[in-house]
Amino acid sequence: xxxxxxxLAPTSTESALASIAQPWVYETLVTFDAAGQLKPxxxxxxxxxxxxxxxxxxxxxxxxSDGAPVSEEDVAxxxxxSGLGVVHSDGxxxxxxxxxxxxxxxxxAAVRVFREAQGKLLGSGPFAVAAQTETEIRLTRRIxxxxxxxxxxxxxxxxxxxxxxxxxxxxxxxxxxxxxxxLDFFRGVPSLQVIHGTGRSTDAILFNTQLxxxxxxxxxxxxxxxxxxxxxxGEGECAESRANAGGEVSLPPGPPLRILSWGPFERLGLAAxxxxxxxxxxxxxxxxxxxxxxxxxGDFDLVTARPLKWPPSAMALIWHSGSANNFxxxxxxxxxxxxxxxxxSAAEVALRDDPPAALVxxxxxxxxxxxxIKNPMLGPYEVLETLADWEVTE
Amino acid sequence: MTRRRIALLxxxxxxxxxxxxxxxxAIFGLQILRQRGEQxxxxxxxxxxxxxxxRVAAYxxxxxxxxxxxxxxxxxVVDAPQRLRDVSLDAPSLGRLRLxxxxxxxxxxxxxxxxDRVEAAFRGVEVASDTYIAELSxxxxxxxxxxxxxxxxxxxxxxxxxxxxxQRIRVGExxxxxxxxxxxxxxxxxxxxxxxxxxxxxxxxxxxxxxxxATGKPAPARLxxxxxxxxxxxxxxxxxxxxSIAVEQPVEEALRGARTALGFLSLGAALTLLISIAVGSAFxxxxxxxxxxxxxxxxxxxxxxxxxxxxxxxLTILQQIEQLAAMNDVDYLPRIRESxxxxxxxxxxxxxxxxxxxREAKAADFLPIELNAFAESVRLGAQGYANExxxxxxxxxxxxxxxxxxxxxLLERAALNLTRNAIEASKPGSAVRLRIERGNGAAVxxxxxxxxxxxxxxxxxxxxxxxSTKRTGVHVGVGLPNVRRIALAHGGxxxxxxxxxxxxxxxxxxxxxDSQSSSPSAPATMP
Numbered sequence: 001x002x003x004x005x006x007x008l009a010p011t012s013t014e015s016a017l018a019s020i021a022q023p024w025v026y027e028t029l030v031t032f033d034a035a036g037q038l039k040p041x042x043x044x045x046x047x048x049x050x051x052x053x054x055x056x057x058x059x060x061x062x063x064x065s066d067g068a069p070v071s072e073e074d075v076a077x078x079x080x081x082s083g084l085g086v087v088h089s090d091g092x093x094x095x096x097x098x099x100x101x102x103x104x105x106x107x108x109a110a111v112r113v114f115r116e117a118q119g120k121l122l123g124s125g126p127f128a129v130a131a132q133t134e135t136e137i138r139l140t141r142r143i144x145x146x147x148x149x150x151x152x153x154x155x156x157x158x159x160x161x162x163x164x165x166x167x168x169x170x171x172x173x174x175x176x177x178x179x180x181x182x183l184d185f186f187r188g189v190p191s192l193q194v195i196h197g198t199g200r201s202t203d204a205i206l207f208n209t210q211l212x213x214x215x216x217x218x219x220x221x222x223x224x225x226x227x228x229x230x231x232x233x234g235e236g237e238c239a240e241s242r243a244n245a246g247g248e249v250s251l252p253p254g255p256p257l258r259i260l261s262w263g264p265f266e267r268l269g270l271a272a273x274x275x276x277x278x279x280x281x282x283x284x285x286x287x288x289x290x291x292x293x294x295x296x297x298g299d300f301d302l303v304t305a306r307p308l309k310w311p312p313s314a315m316a317l318i319w320h321s322g323s324a325n326n327f328x329x330x331x332x333x334x335x336x337x338x339x340x341x342x343x344x345s346a347a348e349v350a351l352r353d354d355p356p357a358a359l360v361x362x363x364x365x366x367x368x369x370x371x372x373i374k375n376p377m378l379g380p381y382e383v384l385e386t387l388a389d390w391e392v393t394e
Numbered sequence: 395m396t397r398r399r400i401a402l403l404x405x406x407x408x409x410x411x412x413x414x415x416x417x418x419x420a421i422f423g424l425q426i427l428r429q430r431g432e433q434x435x436x437x438x439x440x441x442x443x444x445x446x447x448x449r450v451a452a453y454x455x456x457x458x459x460x461x462x463x464x465x466x467x468x469x470x471v472v473d474a475p476q477r478l479r480d481v482s483l484d485a486p487s488l489g490r491l492r493l494x495x496x497x498x499x500x501x502x503x504x505x506x507x508x509x510d511r512v513e514a515a516f517r518g519v520e521v522a523s524d525t526y527i528a529e530l531s532x533x534x535x536x537x538x539x540x541x542x543x544x545x546x547x548x549x550x551x552x553x554x555x556x557x558x559x560x561q562r563i564r565v566g567e568x569x570x571x572x573x574x575x576x577x578x579x580x581x582x583x584x585x586x587x588x589x590x591x592x593x594x595x596x597x598x599x600x601x602x603x604x605x606x607x608a609t610g611k612p613a614p615a616r617l618x619x620x621x622x623x624x625x626x627x628x629x630x631x632x633x634x635x636x637x638s639i640a641v642e643q644p645v646e647e648a649l650r651g652a653r654t655a656l657g658f659l660s661l662g663a664a665l666t667l668l669i670s671i672a673v674g675s676a677f678x679x680x681x682x683x684x685x686x687x688x689x690x691x692x693x694x695x696x697x698x699x700x701x702x703x704x705x706x707x708x709l710t711i712l713q714q715i716e717q718l719a720a721m722n723d724v725d726y727l728p729r730i731r732e733s734x735x736x737x738x739x740x741x742x743x744x745x746x747x748x749x750x751x752x753r754e755a756k757a758a759d760f761l762p763i764e765l766n767a768f769a770e771s772v773r774l775g776a777q778g779y780a781n782e783x784x785x786x787x788x789x790x791x792x793x794x795x796x797x798x799x800x801x802x803x804l805l806e807r808a809a810l811n812l813t814r815n816a817i818e819a820s821k822p823g824s825a826v827r828l829r830i831e832r833g834n835g836a837a838v839x840x841x842x843x844x845x846x847x848x849x850x851x852x853x854x855x856x857x858x859x860x861x862s863t864k865r866t867g868v869h870v871g872v873g874l875p876n877v878r879r880i881a882l883a884h885g886g887x888x889x890x891x892x893x894x895x896x897x898x899x900x901x902x903x904x905x906x907x908d909s910q911s912s913s914p915s916a917p918a919t920m921p
Contacts, residue, residue, distance in 0.1 A: 161529055161593050168590035184558045185530055189586030231483050266490075270483045283479075 001176070002163045005156040008129065008137055009121050010078070010112035018137055020176065021154055023385040025065075025139065026112035026123035029056050029075065029095075030105065032311040034380040036344070038105050042070065042113055042124060052104050052340065053096040055089065064115050065128035065142055078113040101320030103342065106313040109381065126388040127152065147391050149373075167192070173370035176383060180237055186368045197365035197378025199239065200310045203232075203265065204357040205272055206295075206303050206328045216355050219257075219302070221249040223272055223358035231271035238361035256281025257301035262291040265304035268360065272302060295327045303328075309362060311381065312344035319347075319356055330356040398675075401682055405674025409667050417663040424659065428652040432626065435648040436615045439565065439628030443641040446563055446571055447630035450556050454534070454635060457551050460485055462520070462538050465547035469493060469540025478547065488549040494537065496544050504535035504548045512537050515546035525575050525635050530593060531557045532581040534635060557582040557592075560639070569643030572620075574604035576636030588620045600627075604638040607631050613638075616645070700872075704744065711737055750807050750876050755883035759801040762907060765837050766791040768802075769828040772809040776826075779814055784822035787813065790829040798837045798904040800884045805904075808880040808888075811873045812841040812900045819845030819898065836886070836903040844897040848890065856890060877902070 006016020010026045027042040040046055044059040062070040072093055076086045083099040084107050097104040114121045122128070127139040134156075141150040155172060157163040164182070166172045170191055178186075178194075186192050205223045207216045222228075229238050258281045261269030266285050273280035281301070286294070294300050305327075308314035316339045317323055321331040332354045338347035365383060369376045374391040378384070464485065468477035478491040485491075492502070496516065500509045506523035515521050515537035523535040531554035537546045556573070560582035563571035570584025578601035580591045591598050598620030607613045613629035625642040632639070646653075715733045718726050769789045780787045798805075809828075816826040820843045829840040848856065857878040874888075877900075881888040885905045892898035 159529075161527070164530060165590050165593035168586075168593065181554060182530055184561060185589065187586075188561070188584070189589060192586075267483065267486075270479060274480065274483060 001154065002157045002160045005135060005137060005154060008132065010114050010123070011081075011121065017156060018154060020382075020384055021127075021137065021139060021152065022112055023125065023382045024127040024152065024388055025125045025129060026114050026121075027062075027125045028109055028112055030054075031109050031385070032313075032381045036311040036313070038109070042075075049094065051096065052342075053094055054104050054108060055092050055094050057092040062124050064117075064122040064124050066117055066122055068115065068117075068122075070113065070115075070124050074115045075113050077115075079108075079111050082111040083107055084111065099324070101316065101322045101336065101339070102324075103313050103316045103339065105342075106311075106316055109311075109313075141388075147393075149387060149390055149392060152387070167368060173373070175368045176365075176378075178366040178368055180363065180366060181234065183366065191371055192368050193371050193373075193376070195367050195369055195376050195378060197367070197383065198310070198380070199362045199364055200308055200314075200379070200381075201306045201362070202309045202359045203268060203361040203363070204305050204307055204359045205259075205268070206305050206307075206357040207355070208298060208301050208303075209328055209330050209356065210298065211301065213354050215252070215254070217353075218249060218251055220352075220355040220358040222251055222275060223302075224360050225249070225275065228268070228271045228275050229361055231274060232268040233361055233363075237363055239364065240359075240361060251276065251279050254279055259283045260291050260294055260300045260303040261285045262288045262304065265306075268304050272304075292327065298329075305357070307357065309359070312347075313339075313342070315339060315344070315347055315351070319351060328356060332356075398679060401675045401678035402671065404678045405671045408674050409670030413663055413667045413670060417659070420659050420663070421656070424652060424656045427655070428649060431649055431652045432616075432645075435626050435643065436628060439569070439626055439641045439643060440615075440630070441628065442563065442565060443571070443628040443630040443639045446560065446573075446641065447632050447637070447639045449559060450573070450637060450639065451632050451634070453556055453559075454551070454553070457487055458520070458522070458536055458538070461488055461491075461536055461547065461549050461551075464488070464491065465538045465540045467541075469545055469547040470542040474540070474545075474547075487552050487555060489533075489552050490550070492548045493540065494546045494548050504537065504550065506535040507537060507548075512546060512548065515539055515548070516544050518543070522635070524577075525553065525581060525637070527579075527581065527592065527595070528552075530554075532575075553581075560584060563641060565641060565643045566647050568647050569641065572598075572600060572640045572642065574601060574638045574640070576605070576608045576638075578602060578605035578608075581637070585621060591620070600640055603629070604640065607638045608636055613640075708737055708741060708744075747872055747876070750804070751872055751879075753804060755801050755804060755880070759803070760799045761802060763798050763800055763802055763805065765796040765798055765830050765839060765904075768805070768809070769830050769839060772806065772813055773828055775806065775810050776813040776817060780817050780826070783817050783820065785817045785820045786825040787817070788825055788827045790827055792830040792832060796830060796832055796837045797907045798884075799907040800904065801880075804880045805884065808877040808902060809839060809841070811877050812902065815873065816841050816843035816845070816898070816900070819843050819847075821845065832906065833903070835906060837906045839902045839904075840899050841902075842897065842899045847894040847896055847898050848892040849894060850892075853890060853892060857888065 001017045003017060005018045006012065006014055008016070008018040008021055008025065010022060012019070029041065029043040030038050030046060031041055033039045038046065040059075042059055042062055043056045045057050047055045049055055058070060058072060058075065064070060064074075072088060075093060076088070079086050079095065083097065083102065084104065085096050085098045087094045095104060095108060097107055099107065112123070114123055116122075126141055126143075128142050129137065130140045131138040136156070137154040139152040139154075141148070144150045157166060163172065163175055164185070167175045168189060183194055186194055207219060211219070224240070226241060229241055257276060257279050259269050259273055261283065262285065269283050269285065273283045291303060295303055307318045317325050319326060319330050319335055320339050321336050332350060334350040335347055335354070338344070338350055365378045367376075367378055372393050374393055376390055377386055464478070464481050468474055468481055471477055474493045478493055482488060482491045494503060494512060494515070503509055503512045504523065506526055507521060511521040516539075518539045520536070520538045525532045525534045527533070528550065531552060533553055534551040535548065536551055537548040539545070540547045560571050560573045561584050563584055571582075572580060572584065572588070573582040575581050578597060579595055580588065580598055580601065583589045583592055588598055599618060600620055603613045603617070607629055608631060614627070616624070616626055619625045619627075619642055624645045626645055626648045628641045630639045631637070711733065715730055715737070719730050766789075769791065773787045773789050776787055813826060813828065820826055824844050827842045829838075829842060831838050831840070857874050878888050881902055881904070887903045888900065889903075890898060890900050
């Protein structure tokens, strides 16, 4: 990795590189499987209850890294600040969302259980923190296993070039978050293999919800087209290109549309403006904070973004009325109803009828891994959540 | 030497004389083929390097031409920045196009171009930096005039595509290409193991060659590369942007064809040789068996002839004695007794000679023998015979003791045989000399006489069985062959030098023994 590692602690509010290792140290009660269904981790079993509530019973053998068993009190304490309500109920916990519009399972899958002991936050995952500095975190497996990864070092190099150079030299065994344009650089290196995982987010162009619904429908078709992808991305970069080339749609006459872009989306903004033709208005490439500010004030027509697409419940975080991450203030009662009911298909249909965005390009997760690792995979929920199960050959 | 070994040797000699010249000829031909192959591979690598260099040059020229066209079309208009941003969508390899004017802060100038060079572009001069590694791939900052004085359009050429092209060059299974900048830094590597050096900037084995090539010095066509392997290499250099392209292929792979052919040829030759030896050996053994059988019949015939002749001669004498005895004349009695005694002695010697032929040398019988004393013993043994012939036998000892190991009885039989032959060949009153000496690492017992000598045409067959010409008396022709047999069984030899009318010298040579102990040593095989 490159850049500051940040804090591994589950209480950290900043989005740190180190968070990639959280699943190995701090377990969640549940997570999502490849089909987007909830599955237990720290929970021994769970049951969905009416009113978007989930009843959870803890795994009996779960212990923290100091050997103490994981108790319901530890779980309740961990869930306290996550917008979830917890009630003890006959050998289990009944959990429900207290954030309007946010489903309980989506919140629950994001909450990591921990226990504070002697100023340290302990987890119940297979690894424990052995040492931590600003540039390196060392984790060791609590119960070493033959043929598995028993020690992990997260090393933050100064730049991507340093990180790649050290990986090519064999000093590091894994580079995550690789751009597809760099793949050729690692192909043909005998000590490394390239692995793919389905991307969880999609490069998109969000609409100002003040635009009429019919216009947004047309905009969604025009902007989520192969032409935009061809202009903004390389060949074969987007999952949508492989699935469907799309057709040509023309926009009705109207005033030019103001476009905001930021960070890595300049080409997407340029491509959108070109495809819009006469409707393509001023394109402003802004710093992220300014972009968010303009979005909140509604001073835009189109804005580039990368919303979560998977798991399906993530749409609740982005498109549900009143959601904290719903920056464009999208609101559609049919969508809300479908999300509240957990009917993701219905929600998708409703979103297509009244689109808040044009979903342009979903890119694979790419990583480079040492060839000695037999079964590496990315995802499906957390990028490296399966690392503890990877097998190592001699 | 056994019949099997003789057959094997014969077959090997015949096979080797047939196969080896052919093999040598083929190896010579393959060496020429190998040299031609190496030369051909180097030329091919050179051609690939040249093509790669041409592609690199064409690509960079194309990018810069595109930049010039964009700058001319969009750099001079009022909304040039916006137009440049739009057009960059169509030229992703030019990265972000920037309009640079006199008002542009120098911090916004291209990082790898000094301000005075960028300002030169304002005056209509196209300027470009050396290539450098931006993130992972090579890049080049270029500024071109923008169609209006005081303006330039600058771009950072992304040479990732070139890097990919170089990385994708494959020669055979293991050959690859490398690209270096003018300072010898690796900017693209087809070899995965060398790719870290692209990012780290660490020099590789070829870096010095690339730097030298950029200054016009020749590059070697064979070298040990950055992976530590011996490779054939083709090189090409580009004045602009100062890159060198090397295309390498491991020698092992490049010359695999010639090596495989050589291997197959060697294997084929070895197999042919072995088959020839095996088949030849089998035929030779059959042939030798037939020859031996024939030789046995001949030998039996010669023995029969000799025995018939000699015993017939003895029988004639005994008949004469019988007739003399039948006369019942007392006066003949002494003569009869003398004649019978002589014939008995003759027949005993006859039997003894044949008996010697049946005695084999045994390791247990080998004892240390001091040759001077041994010669003296022989002289005494032959003294009676010498007296009868009125010949003197002398011993000329070696200056010091001279030891050999052997079967004393057999060696004595051999020495006595040579001595008695010498006595027989000598005229009355003359002398026979037994000379002991050390010569060429061997202990020598030479028996010299001053007799009539041996005819030169007989010397070659003198030691063959039943070849004696003295077929009078008891000479059936087994004496000298027996001497030779005994000498060989002791690891020695026997030879003769003779001049008709001047006499002969028979020389018995035996290995010198440094040890005087009586422990047995292995005898040579009795022929």
